[in-house]
Amino acid sequence: MNYKLIDHTADFGIHVFGLNPKDLFINAASAMFEQIAESEDKSWEKKHDIKISGADWPDLMVNWLRELLFLWSARQMLIKDIDISSITETGLAAVLAYDAYHPDNHILKSEIKAVTYHQIQVKESSTGWEAKIIFDV
Template identity: 40%
Template sequence: MPYELISHTADYAARIRAETEEGLFLEAAGALVSMITDPGLLSGGKPVTVTAEGDDRADLMVNWLREILSFFVVDGLIVRISGIESLTETAVSALGTAVPFDPAKHPVYKEIKAVTYHAARAERAGSGWEAQIVFDV
């Protein structure tokens, strides 16, 4: 599994690992979606571009996941990211598919209220990349 849930008393914390920086952002988006619902049940949808900016990598990771969460909580769309188009330390742009959330088809696992800055990090780890994010639930 590219991410694991780690212990945090009140909330959910996830540690995400990938071989590349692009992979880290891709896996982090996937981790958030799989905390919300079963990604295997998502089908169809419309193409969407997701962008985010940040002061540094950790800030960028938080803002990136905020954007993905925002699609769900504001517009009722689950976004599956298919590829990272461009990535710098302070900006990311990606292509994905936005699938309308259907409570009859899609189970809801967690109410993720927000992506927090608490202990947020996104950095090189050995030969790969690692991020840690605490979600408020």
């Protein structure tokens, strides 16, 4: 597992690891969606392109997860696979493969209301890259 859950009284968060920024951002997104829903279905076909910008690494991470959470909350898109084609400290471009939510195929686990800036951390470490993100649930 490339992430750990951070346990807080009213909310929860993730401590995510990656070899490089691209890996880290993909792992953070996967970790978030593992908290949102479980599914048996592996036949996702649908694709969606997105571009995200940010002021720095932490801001880019919040904006990235916030965009994915919007796609889920408003459009019922459960992100299953991510291809990040380019990433810098201030922007990334990605292609998402997703499942459209259906109660027969997915079990919802928890509602994440928002991705917060609270105690946000994204940094390079001795073994690669890591990030801490707190969600409002």
